Amino acid sequence: MPDRETEDEAKMRKVIAENIRRVEEMLQFLPLHPETVKDLRAKVGLLRTILLEQRAPAFALVGRRGAGKSSLVNALFGAKVAEVGHVKSQTGQGKWFDYRSERGAISVLDTRGIQEGSTPAEDDPAKDAVASILGPLRRKVPDVILFLVKATEADSGIDADLAVLERIYAEIEREHRFRPPLVAIATHCDVLEPKGTRLHLASAEPREDVDEKLARVSEVEHHLETKIKARGKLAPHLVWTRGLSSYMSFRESGELRGDERWRVDELVGTLFKHMPDAGRGTFVRIARVRGLQEQLATDLTRATAVICTGVAAVPIPVADLFPITAMQMSLVAGIAWLSGRPLDKKAAAEFLGAMGANVGAAVVLREGFRALMKVVAPGLGSMISGAIAFAGTMAVGAAARQYFLRGGSIEDARRAFADAKASSEEEGKRQEDEVRRGMNGAPPPPTGDA
Ligand SMILES: Nc1nc2c(ncn2[C@@H]2O[C@H](COP(=O)(O)OP(=O)(O)OP(=O)(O)O)[C@@H](O)[C@H]2O)c(=O)[nH]1
C-alpha cells in the first residue's frame, strides 16, 4: 500500500475493495466456462492491482560517479527530488531510497559511484562500492536495472563497470531467482559534438549539425550495446540501449530554470513496458506521460466493462444495479487518480454529478427497461443486457479520460460518452455473446482479448 495515505484515500480504497469483493462474489455464481472465469478473474486482478495494490516502482541505477544517476531520477519526476552533485561525489552508501513528490514515490537504489575516484561526500563505511549495494539488493529486488554511462566516456573502462553489473545480476539471481530487465543509457548526449547543437530543440537547429550529432549518439549506443551483448550473462536481459540527456537546471528554491531533457519520454515508455502492473499506476502519475496514462486508463476501462458484462449476466432484479454503478464509480476514481489527483470520492462524485447523475447506470437502467418492454421473457433476471452494461461502462471510461486526462470540459466528456457508447455497442454484443457461450459451457474464442 502506498504510504502517506490520507484518510480520504483510505476510505476510497476501502469502498473500492468492497466493490471488487462483491463483484468477485457475484461472478462466482455464474456457471461459466473455466476459461471465461479465468479471463474475468484476470480483469478483476488488474483492477485490484492498479487501484488497491500500487507500490513505488523500484529501479537500481548503476553507474560511475557523475554518470547522471541522480539527474535521471529528477528527469523522471520532472522536478528536483534528488541532490545532484556538481563537484564532489554525492551519493553515499548504496541503499534504497524513496524519492517522492505529492504524486507518489519511486524507490531508487542510487548506487554510490562504482570505481570511486574520490570518497563520497556522504560517509560510506563500506570500502568496496559493489559490496555496499549487495545488501540492499538482497532486501529488495529492482523492477528494472538501469546502467548509466556518460556518452563521452562510453569507451573508457566500461568493462570494469560491466563486470560489476554481472556481479549484481548474479547476486539478484541467487537471492530472488529473478533477472530484471536491463536498460542501458548513455547520458550527457547533449554535450557530444557539435556541442552547441540542441537535440531537445532539434527543429530549430541546422539539419546537418543535428544529423552529425545523432550519428555520434548512434555510435555510442552501438558501442555500448556491443559491449553488453558480448557478455553472455548480461546479453539476454538487455531490453533497450539509448543515448539521452537528463539535463535540467534548478534554482536553490527548487524552481525549474532550464529543461534540456531529450528522449526521457522514450525511456519512460520503456520502463513502463518492463515493470509489473503494481508499479505502473504510480509511475504514470509521476512521469506524467499522457500516452501511458491513457493506455492504463483504457485497460482499466475495458477490464471494468467486461466485468460489468459478466455482472449483467447474473440473474438479479433489473433494479439492482448497485455493482455496476459501483464499478463505474471506481473506474472514474481510478482514472482521476492516474491523472495525478488524489484517490478520493470527491473528484469522481463531482464529475459524475456534473455529467448527469450516474450516467452509466442511467443508460443501463433506461435501456434495460426498454428491453423488458420488448421481450417477453421468463424471469426478470438477466434483463440487463450485457451489451448495454459493456457499452455504458466503456462510455463512462471514455468520458472520464476526456475530462481527467485530456483536460476536456464536461461538454467534451458528454460527447466522448455518446461517441464511445455508440461505437462500443457492437463489441458489447460480442462480449455478451462470449459470456453467454461461456454459460453454455463453451470456451471463449482464442482471439478474445485477455
Ligand atoms: N549536460 C548534461 N549534464 C548532465 C546530464 N546528466 C547529469 N548531468 C550533470 O552531471 C553532473 C553529475 O550528475 P549526477 O546526477 O549528480 O550524477 P550521479 O551519477 O548521481 O553522481 P554520484 O551521485 O556522485 O555518483 C551534474 O552536474 C549534472 O548536472 C546530462 O544528460 N547532460
Ligand SMILES: [Mg+2]
Ligand atoms: Mg547521485
